[in-house]
Structure formats: C-alpha cells, structure tokens
Amino acid sequence: MRNKFLIxxxxxxxxxxxxxxxxxxxxxxxxxxxxxxxxxxSGAGQVTLKPDIAYIYIGVHTEDPSAADAVARNxxxxxxxxxxxxxxxxxxxxxxxxxxxxxxxxPYGPDGLPGTPVYMVDNTVYMTVRDLGxxxxxxDAAVQAGANNINSIQFDVADKTQAMADARKAAVAAAxxxxxxxxEAAGVSLGEIQTISYFDSVPYPVFxxxxxxxxxxxxxxxxxxxxxxxxxxxxxxxSYEIK
Numbered sequence: 062m063r064n065k066f067l068i069x070x071x072x073x074x075x076x077x078x079x080x081x082x083x084x085x086x087x088x089x090x091x092x093x094x095x096x097x098x099x100x101x102x103s104g105a106g107q108v109t110l111k112p113d114i115a116y117i118y119i120g121v122h123t124e125d126p127s128a129a130d131a132v133a134r135n136x137x138x139x140x141x142x143x144x145x146x147x148x149x150x151x152x153x154x155x156x157x158x159x160x161x162x163x164x165x166x167x168p169y170g171p172d173g174l175p176g177t178p179v180y181m182v183d184n185t186v187y188m189t190v191r192d193l194g195x196x197x198x199x200x201d202a203a204v205q206a207g208a209n210n211i212n213s214i215q216f217d218v219a220d221k222t223q224a225m226a227d228a229r230k231a232a233v234a235a236a237x238x239x240x241x242x243x244x245e246a247a248g249v250s251l252g253e254i255q256t257i258s259y260f261d262s263v264p265y266p267v268f269x270x271x272x273x274x275x276x277x278x279x280x281x282x283x284x285x286x287x288x289x290x291x292x293x294x295x296x297x298x299x300s301y302e303i304k
Contacts, residue, residue, distance in 0.1 A: 106231030252302030
C-alpha cells in the first residue's frame, strides 16, 4: 500500500512540472533584416589654378676670421637686403627671420695642418611675394643688395576656397554619372545615398634652382621665372542603395 502511495505521489509531481513547463511562452521568431544591396562609385573633380603668390627663403651668408666682423657685415648686408625688398613693394609683415646662425670652419693646408678658423654667419628671411609679375626684378634687386643664399621658390594660390568648391561639385557630378551608367548596365535602379566621403589633393609646384647655398650670380636673374599652373583634385566616393 505504501509503494502505491509513493508511485501516485511521483506521478502527481511530474504532472505538475509538465503543466508548468507547458505554460511558459516560447519567444517569437525574430524577422530577419532585409539585405540591402549597395553600389559604391568614385568620381574625381579637377580644377587648374594659376599661382598668385610665392614663398621664398632668401638670406645673406658672410665669412670672416673675426666673429665680430662676420656678424657686423652680415647685419649690415641683411638690413640692406630688407630695405631693398621693401623698396620693391614687399610689406614688412611679409618678411620674417627664420634662421640666424654662427659657426666656425677650420681650413686645412696642403701640409694637412689646420689654418686660421673662419667664422661663418647666416641670416635667412622667409618672404611672401604677392606680385608675381615683378618677381624677377625683385630677386635681381635682392641679389644686388647682398643676398647670396636663395634656397627655393614655392608657388601657391592664396585663396583656394572657390576652386575647392568647384572641384567638389565636379567630383560629385562625376560619381553620379558613373553610378547611373553602372546601374543602367546592370539592370538595376538607384535608391537613396547611403554614404559620402571625399579626399582633397592639392599639389604645390616648386621652382627650385634660383640659388642654393653659396653665391647667386645676378646673370641668373635675367631668366624669366614661370610659375606655371597647379592642379587641385578632389575625389568623392558615394555609396547608393540599389533596387
């Protein structure tokens, strides 16, 4: 009798557990997100600009057995150079000293013995030229005034705002045209734009060779300096939904 009671009790407990399990709601199946098909294209927009400004490193190099004399000569020649640049129309705000240095150089004779040390002084001015039409005359005047170290001339465009805007518009138009052609060829239609990114590339042409270290002969100034042109490029990448 006792065994029967135990069997009945176990069966009742199992029935209760199965009833409880059956009352638990199962989670509803989540709908799968629709697959979005994309078409990504890139377009380039280019604008050709004519430089209207130049940046030049120009300076005076002096040598003397006396440090004081080397500095004094350099100061006098540099001041003369600055006054000549101002007389040619360069504003004071467009002249900035970027280097002043003094060092010694000991020459050695044929016998291998050291000679008298020579003090060398350099004073370099960073100059902004806003009138490129008179650049040749300006450099000629600088050399005549004592400049004997012209490191480089870098041409640029002072304000590229409008050119950048035009290049971006051209790049977007090129990307749209490419997307439409590809969609038509593939037999699909374009949907909404998903992403847009762009990259600017602005090269800076450099005229280098007016003078480098050492002296600069005035005859070199008779050669016309041609700034040429520079090309601004913008690349745009656009991703479209396709249907």
